[in-house]
Amino acid sequence: MAAETKKDPPIQLIPEGLDFEPGFNIKTLWAALFVGFIMLPGAIYLGLVTGQSMAGGAEWVTLILFIEIAKRSFVRLRPQEVIILYWVAGGLVMMGGKLGTGAELFGGPFGGLIWDQYLIQSPQADGLHQHIPDWVVPPRGSPALEGRSFLHPDWIKPIALLLTVIVMMKINSLSLGYVLFRITNDIEKLPYPLATVQAGGATALAESSGQREGWRWEVFSIGAFIGIVWGLFYVVIPTVSGIFLTETVTILPIPFIDLTVSLKEMLPAGIMGIGTDLGHVMVGFVLPFWIVVGSFAAAFLVNLLINPLLYSFEVLHTWEPGMSAIPTQIANSFDFWLSFTIGGAIVVAAMGFWMVGTTMWKMRGAQREDRETLPANRGDIPIPVALGIWALSTLGFVVLVWWLVPGFPWWISALFGFVWTPIYSYIGARMIGLTGSPQGVSFPYLREGSFYLSGYQGAAVWFAPIPMFNWGYEAAAFKQLELTRTHFGSIFKLAAVTLLIMFVCSFIFWSFIWKLGPIPSSAYPYVQKFWPFHATMQAFWAKSTLAEGGNELIKTIIRWEYVLTGIVGSAGLLGVLSLLKWPVALFYGFIGGVGAWPHFLLPNFIGAMLGRYYFQQRFGENRWRAYTPILLAGYSCGMGLVGMSSIALALISKAVSSIVF
8 A cells, every 4th residue: 555656547438439238247136145145244233242344345345256266267347347247245244223222233134033032031121121113123021032932923913024024115115316417417417426435446356367366455454454464453352262161262352441430430421431442533533534534523522521510510410430431321321411312403404404405596597507318328307207106115114113112103204204304304405416415414313203202101112113314315216327338227126135134144143143142141242231221212202292201300400401401502513613613524523412422423533633734645645545445344244254153153153062962
């Protein structure tokens, strides 16, 4: 990666005159099977142990493997095949998680069911568990939960609902995403800057399949080496030592070193610690500098100064000396910061909509000039047909929610599905089309506020598939297809194959891992630390609509004077930054860092400072910006590879122990 010799070759996209070609073929199928059966268990394990995703690493491993195979077979991969291979890998690894919980899981949809089984059995769900429907998770005490098995009749409803919702969401996203693409690309002629870069990268990778490796491979290899070395100490030693020794050997605590208890006298009610995953430093290389600076400044200002002051004035009254970081975070959130961040979210949402509205007003009429006919053989369908498919799938969500939760006003689901989702998605698509990023427009707590103010009593709606979506990023996917001259039909075939493989592989590997031991447990340090926090927050919101004491609970925690403080404080900060003409990203970072963990923002900040004041000076800003995402992808790949090796040993060992004993 020497600064004197390596130069990024110019990206040449496919000439416009060439025909559109399909990108889905037998190579895509083999790639999907490779990711599903080889990469997926590593992604699951890495997420449970460290909380990190293999996103980026999985895509690169898959592309490297298939490009190397192509070279040795004297076959040259087409850009259409490369872009589809990239999406196959990323889509299979990243899908997972549970909406509204904050507990992100990787490794397919069954990770969400693993979260549900934990929630209903957790102490935080006491008083709530009897209100959680059986179409979400089997009831507490069910043999399906005690036996840790999905192969039980009590799981039929949750799994059937899960499969139905996943298929409906994919239909909803592709149909509306296509309409948004037609509006923003064919009518408004938006530039889609990042889509051009991503498509150019696919083209360059395709060209490299017939040539020697360039700078991308060198940077990626450096990142992978760093990830492997760090993973040996961070993941492999704790995992392997737990197999062969009576006690687990941990060189660095996962996921952070907690200093909260040690500093209780100096920083009452303050949270402090150091994240131990080197990946957080790598993330600091990639994130916008002023976002990182704002988040870091907010988190440390809150915990070093504001929290001790609020404690001295008895605003933070729940905290007690001896509390570690997670109980302190929960106590402080309920006493003050949850209300304050709602106020800050209102300012951020208002600012985001104002910025989008201003941009749309300035560009009114200009985009409707010079309309062209649609490119031949692109794979287009009439917009009314796409809208009809989207409307039917949205109606399906509304009917499904009404059937699952008959006491919840159906018109709220319809409003979110037919009004909010298209408007919010269009705003997101426009932001991506103009700037490459959807940042700057969000509306936090809209879901929670609508449920609470609806008058509904019960907890089922918090687990229902309410159609609140933002499909703006799907428009960028269609733009990448157009730039690489890939027939649009490929994305629909891709969706069908990945859904099937993801569902099957997710079921197999989550079932096996869950059967070997409880999740969370000491074997999975990250989720053991953070899941109780996420469960507390989800249970708090779900209990807020219960008939017995729910409203009183939320009234004692959501304090409107603190919400107003958040609005005034955030608006004042925005005004000061505007007067000083400082970057607006600093404001977004500051608001995001108010309730964030300083443990992880410290290494983010270190990475941002190293990148800006050392590596940029050495390599140049443009070249360093080109290096950083590939370096992070390589690191993720290295960590993923050692994670897969560790889980292979752990699973074989535990499986053999189960058979023998």
